[in-house]
Amino acid sequence: MEERKKRWRPSLTAYRALEDEVSSLKEEKMLLEKSNGYMEKDLSRLRAGYESMEREVGDLEREVCYLRNRSFWDRVFNK
Secondary structure (H helix, E strand, O other): OOOOOOOOOOOHHHHHHHHHHHHHHHHHHHHHHHHHHHHHHHHHHHHHHHHHHHHHHHHHHHHHHHHHOOOHHHHHOOO
């Protein structure tokens, strides 16, 4: 016959220690989720700023290209 392994049953102290560990892990998880939410908001704010700066840089590059490619007389009379 096979011997069955006895089921391990934690003592009351070990059970409470495990409960404390579980509650601390739940608190840590909640804190991390909150932090992730703040990071998402900050990331979206930074992306919006980056996109607006990218558009402004593109506009300025087009203006510089236009000014460099003017004809001689347009440059002389600053048109």
